[in-house]
Each structure stands twice: as structure tokens, then as C-alpha cells.
Amino acid sequence: MHKKVEVLPDLAALVQRSLELTLAQMHNAIQARGLCTIALSGGSTPKPLYEAIAAQALPWEKVHVFWGDERYVSPDSPDSNQRMARQAWLDKVEIPAENIHPMPTSAADPADAALQYETHLKEFFQLKSGEFPALDVNLLGMGDDGHTASLFPHTAALQVCDRIVTVGNKDGQPRITFTIPTINQARCTIFLVSGANKQAALAQVFASVADDYTYPARFVQPQGELWWLLDRAAGQGLQLPEE
Template identity: 70%
Template sequence: MNRTVEVLPDSTALIQRSLELVLARMQAAIAERGRCTIALSGGSTPKPLYEQIAAQNLPWELVHAFWGDERYVPADHPDSNQKMARQAWLDAVPIPPENIHPMPTDEADPAIAADKYEAELQAFFQVAPGEFPTLDIMLQGMGDDGHTASLFPHTPALAVHDRLVTVGSKDGQPRITFTAPLINHARTVLFVVAGASKRSALAHVFAPVDDDATYPSRLIQPSGEHIWLLDQAAGQDL
């Protein structure tokens, strides 16, 4: 187990620490490989982080943004993870449009959209079918139920191990999501989790033995860095 956990005093400190870690890894990736690839998460927690990143002076032409999951709604829908990230960060910096790689949500069949995004990842990272690319930074959140990305408890997406991208489901509504093996191939997986409502799930996710299908964040066991940043409300019982 290579997981590291930091509990920060409040949400402000959580976002500041998240910013420090993300910037350090972005700069290291650019220095070592000439570019940084980052997968973004949705939800309310990362929005202030994105706003802070947007205020930085970075070589944006060397940054490529992907998404770890997406609700199956149009790109301009209020629930779109892409829309949130664009408004909070990407539209505010001079990042080339071709460096932004949103998940498609305009196919009649979400499975076709998942196939298209998998093909885009394979082409960008120049990996063959069956191989997993390595993203530099994988930002993850966690829901009250222990899900991460759109890997929800007891859904078929949890069992997909031979794909990069698959169709997730929440309450019967489709999502597009990275698979657990793809997330686990990242150089850095960074969970940013806030709120007292996460305490119960965290206890199960961090337990030495528990049910991965019930608490899908347990499936994330990367060989690279595995960092959890929690605010005091979420992490005080750990």
C-alpha cells in the first residue's frame, strides 16, 4: 500500500494543498516529458481548485486536459463536468483548443461515445489495443457512497478490466467513465475529498478488508503516487 493521506484544517487549506501538489506535478511532467496530461474530475469540490490553477502562469500549450468521467448530457448542460471545468479554468487561460479532450456525449448510444474516447486516448498516447496509457495526473473525487469517477457501487463498470473507457450508470442514467485499470496507471492519483458526509465511506475505503463492489474507491490502487487530501470534516475520524 503506497497511499498517503493528509487531513487539512478546512476547505481553504484543502484547495491550497491540492494546488501545490498539482502544480508541482504539472511542472515536473513538463520538465521531464515536455508536456503534462491531466484528467479532470467533476462535482463541486474541485471547482475552486480549477479557479486557482487558472490564475497561474503556466506554459498552457504543453498542458493537455482530459476527463475521468462525464455525465451523458450536452456540453452546455448545467450538469456537464466539461462545462464546469471550462468556466472555472480552461476558458480563462490561453490553452490551445486541440489540447482540450472532452468526452463525447452526442452519440445515440453511450457505448459508441465510450469507444470513441478510448480510440482518442489510444491515438494520443500511441498505445495499442489492450495497453493502458499513463496520464501524469488523475484528479479524483469520492461520493458519499464511496464511488469515484462514474464507478458506482454494484454496477457493471466495476468489472471492466480490458478497456480504457466504459459506460457507467447512476440511477439508470448513463455516464462515460475511465475504468479502474486506466486510473491505476496514472503517475499520480490525487483524491480531493471534503465534507462530513464522506466519513462513513472513507472508513470502509481505508479499511484493510472490505467490499470493493460496495465501495468502488477501494479499486483505485495505483502503482504510482496515491494521495488522499481530506478536509477536517471528512478526515477527523481517521
């Protein structure tokens, strides 16, 4: 694992750096494999990144967009991660509809929706039994409680290691989320973290010893590159352990 931490002066610099890094990874994937697979996160921090990507001239027919987690709401809900990404990026570019792979949220049982998405990923990535998809780029955020994707502290989803997709739980509300093994299979994982309210959780995530189940972002130890991009408000005073 190649791990790098960068503290940027402000949110605008964080967005610019994440744009540079994401575009480089997308171009590398297309050059190496003929297409790029990218998993998106929700939240407010990545929205300006998506808007910036939308302004790029990219071979959109070679870009396939997935989601790492989704709230269990309809796609037109203001809370939908899919809706945010479509408005900020996907509706603004000439990307084929079949290249957009949203998480389903219409099944009566969220577990059925998780299985549907897992089946779709297995088919798209042509996976054998027990294999996990290797996404080219996986964008993640982190909450002030240390959660990432919809992997919340001390929830059952943290212990799911034999599935690609599972049901997360946020205060009793179901989410659909990648599992930890799926996240860790990515070729490049990029955390975007902003705000002073993240300092306490970051200190625990980067501590040499802390409880992974209390700070789930600690579980993210991907096989490929791992980038933590922080704005100064989030990264101020952060003590990084020796690599």
C-alpha cells in the same frame, strides 16, 4: 505505490494543498516529458482548485486536459463536468483548443461515445493493443457512497478490465468513465474529499477488510503516487491502517 493521506483544517486548506501538489506534478511532467496530461473530475470540491489553477502562469501549450468521467448530457448543460471546468479554468487561460480533450456525449448510444474516447486516447498516447494510458495527474473525488469517477457501487463498469473507457450507470442514467485499470495506470492520483457526509464511506475505503464492489474507491491502487487529501470534516476520526 506511494500512498499518502493528509487531513487539512478546512476546504480552503484542502484547495491550497491540492493546488501545490497538482502544480508540482504538472511542472515535473513538463520537465521530464515535455508535456503534462491531466484528467479532471467533476463535482463541487475541485471547482475552486480549477479556479486557482487558472490564475497560474503555466506553459499552457504543454498541458493536455482530459476527463475521467462525464455525465451523458450536452456540453452546455449545467450538469456537464466539461462545462464546469471550462468556466472555472479553461476559458480563462490561453490553452490551445486542441489541448482540450472532452468526453463525447452526442452519440445515440453511450457505448459508442465511450469507444470514441477510447480510440482518441489510444491515438494520443500511441498505445499498442492492450495498453492503458499513463496520465501524469488524475484528479478524483469520492461520493458519500464510496463511488469515484462514474464507478458506482455494484455496477457493471466495475468489472470492465479490458477497456480504457466504459459506460457507467447512476440510477439508470448513463455516464462515460475511465475504467479501473485506466485510473490505476496514472503516474499520480489525487483524491479531493470534503464534508462530514464522507466519513462513513472513507472508514470503509481505508478499512483493512471491506467490499470493493460496495465502496469502489477501494479499487484505486495506482502504479504511481496516490494522495488522499481530506478536509477535517471528512477525515475526522478516520483510523488509518498501518502501511
